[in-house]
Amino acid sequence: MTQFSFSENQSEQETPQAILEENSQTQLSFLMAEVNRLTSRLSTLESGSTGHPPIRPAPKIRLPENFTGDRTKFRGFINQLNLVFSLRSAEYYSDIIKISTFGTLLEGKALRWFTPFVEKGLHLSMSWSDFLGVASGIFDDPNRTLTAESRLQNLAQTGSVSDYISEFNALSSEVIWAESTLISFFRRGLKSEILDLTVAYDVPNTMLAISNMALRIENRISETRELKRSKRSQQGLANPGGYNPGKFTPPSRSGIPTQRVPSANAPHKVDPDAMDLDSSRRGPISNDERQRRYRLGLCLYCGGTGHSAGACSKKPTGLNASTANVEELNQGKVNGQ
Numbered sequence: 191m192t193q194f195s196f197s198e199n200q201s202e203q204e205t206p207q208a209i210l211e212e213n214s215q216t217q218l219s220f221l222m223a224e225v226n227r228l229t230s231r232l233s234t235l236e237s238g239s240t241g242h243p244p245i246r247p248a249p250k251i252r253l254p255e256n257f258t259g260d261r262t263k264f265r266g267f268i269n270q271l272n273l274v275f276s277l278r279s280a281e282y283y284s285d286i287i288k289i290s291t292f293g294t295l296l297e298g299k300a301l302r303w304f305t306p307f308v309e310k311g312l313h314l315s316m317s318w319s320d321f322l323g324v325a326s327g328i329f330d331d332p333n334r335t336l337t338a339e340s341r342l343q344n345l346a347q348t349g350s351v352s353d354y355i356s357e358f359n360a361l362s363s364e365v366i367w368a369e370s371t372l373i374s375f376f377r378r379g380l381k382s383e384i385l386d387l388t389v390a391y392d393v394p395n396t397m398l399a400i401s402n403m404a405l406r407i408e409n410r411i412s413e414t415r416e417l418k419r420s421k422r423s424q425q426g427l428a429n430p431g432g433y434n435p436g437k438f439t440p441p442s443r444s445g446i447p448t449q450r451v452p453s454a455n456a457p458h459k460v461d462p463d464a465m466d467l468d469s470s471r472r473g474p475i476s477n478d479e480r481q482r483r484y485r486l487g488l489c490l491y492c493g494g495t496g497h498s499a500g501a502c503s504k505k506p507t508g509l510n511a512s513t514a515n516v517e518e519l520n521q522g523k524v525n526g527q
Contacts, residue, residue, distance in 0.1 A: 259300040264329040289313040338364035346379045351408045355401045
């Protein structure tokens with residue numbers, strides 16, 4: 191009996207300790223599970239593989255240039271604004287912000303038109319689409335299609351092909367013409383030097399194809415011009431004295447090179463190897479000198495070029511005929527040798 195009571199008392203003493211251990215084990219398991227969950231969450235965040243799209247900064251976009259009221263620029267101005275509003279929707283999230291932004295980009299007569307909207311607070315109660323309807327009625331071209339058709343019919347290339355394509359496409363987007371009609375007007379507006387070279391190609395059946403063809407032709411023309419300029423530059427460096435190898439003086443039948451006769455205005459050239467003789471008197475020359483002059487086609491009297499001894503201007507006036515006979519006789523002697 192006493193032993194049983196002791197065992198029962200011992201069991202009663204161990205019960206709180208067992209409960210405490212059990213609770214501690216439960217808490218430890220909970221903490222371990224929480225640590226594992228947080229660890230997994232941290233790994234997920236570090237790897238970037240969350241279930242939500244990552245938050246990225248809005249792209250940096252420049253606002254369009256100020257609008258002055260020019261009808262031809264209104265549509266492009268509005269399109270640029272709508273692109274900004276779309277790409278930065280977190281900033282331009284209300285109609286008031288959009289209309290106010292529109293107003294800050296006005297000047298001139300466009301700003302004068304917008305001023306009453308601000309002073310009367312009208313921009314605070316209008317939607318962006320309703321405001322655009324009012325602004326389009328003032329600044330947009332009501333006859334946009336007719337205007338585009340008229341400009342297309344008179345459009346001509348004055349600059350590069352790329353500039354011409356840009357202007358043509360902008361106008362063609364306003365009209366409802368068949369592709370073949372657009373191609374016909376596009377070809378008609380090209381520069382003559384480009385249009386002439388299109389005959390070497392089949393006429394394209396799309397605007398994209400004929401635009402690319404015109405660009406290729408322009409590039410080839412530019413390359414050809416650059417090659418010609420480079421070739422002329424290289425020829426100038428290789429021939430600084432102006433020598434033209436295409437000009438050839440054929441030899442005479444006797445094998446002695448034919449001498450060019452200078453023009454009347456050309457300065458009289460004297461062989462530097464010839465003897466410098468006085469025009470009023472001249473002693474006899476040696477046979478070697480005579481043969482040298484004959485071999486080189488020089489005047490047998492003065493040693494100059496471009497004339498014979500009979501027509502030499504350096505002889506005294508009264509001796510022309512007799513001296514010519516003597517020189518001709520001497521020339522005959524040389525020929526006989």
